[in-house]
Amino acid sequence: MQANPDDGGVDLRVRRRLRELRTQQGLTLEDVATRARIDVSTLSRLESGKRRLALDHLPRLAEALSVSTDELLRAPQHVDPRVRGTSHSHNGITFWPLTRNGPAGGLHAFKIRVSMRRRRPAELPVHEGHEWLYVLSGRLQLVLGEDDFVIEPGEAVEFSTWTPHWFGALDGPVEAITIFGAHGERVHLHD
Structure with a gap:
């Protein structure tokens, strides 16, 4: 039986959270990879799901994104997408x-x-x-x-x-x- 990519597993959650934090901070893959001391292609494959996350990646990625490991592991927040501005x-x-x-x-x-x-x-x-x-x-x-x-x-x-x-x-x-x-x-x- 094939795994459902939306099953909310830790690997999927970290991938989504990693991309969310990186884009929120306006960082490129290269920025985060350099800070985490990992290869850019490795980070790209981690984000895209082409490579499984290893435990030793977590602390380095969290540090590179200036968050705790707990923050990196938590589910992404869904922000209200509506723009509420006054004219x-x-x-x-x-x-x-x-x-x-x-x-x-x-x-x-x-x-x-x-x-x-x-x-x-x-x-x-x-x-x-x-x-x-x-x-x-x-x-x-x-x-x-x-x-x-x-x-x-x-x-x-x-x-x-x-x-x-x-x-x-x-x-x-x-x-x-x-x-x-x-x-x-x-x-x-x-x-």
């Missing part, structure tokens, strides 16, 4: 957070509603970052430097916020999803 408005835009203020790679996602009352400033703002917008409804006017664009529902734009920019509603309120990287991070999608 706020600024300069004619209402923002609803779609990401937590945590280790999201510096990327922050919002649903936004752009009011018809939003006015173009005399001088277009410039700041550090990278922005991505997807228009859900309404027509958005986007000004990038000397260029002026009309963004229709279902269209997306991506631009560096070092470029003088501004956006507003054309003929009614606009709803969109925006992802902003405060330090110039770009959105990365992996297959």
Whole structure:
């Protein structure tokens, strides 16, 4: 009879906990392997279940992750995945957070509603970052430097916020999803 991979055995629990702790701390496989004084390929195989966990791995892995061995052995916590943020408005835009203020790679996602009352400033703002917008409804006017664009529902734009920019509603309120990287991070999608 084949073992069920979800049976909650110690090996499976430690594998899941190891990956959870490593990613929570923003550590790579190489970071943890170096700290634990084990080979990167060994750590990768431990996490993927291609290698069984040996007792002598536990104290070194716990130390590498700055937790006790008991903490490494305990079942992973299941955190409520819902993002619970309150909306706020600024300069004619209402923002609803779609990401937590945590280790999201510096990327922050919002649903936004752009009011018809939003006015173009005399001088277009410039700041550090990278922005991505997807228009859900309404027509958005986007000004990038000397260029002026009309963004229709279902269209997306991506631009560096070092470029003088501004956006507003054309003929009614606009709803969109925006992802902003405060330090110039770009959105990365992996297959």
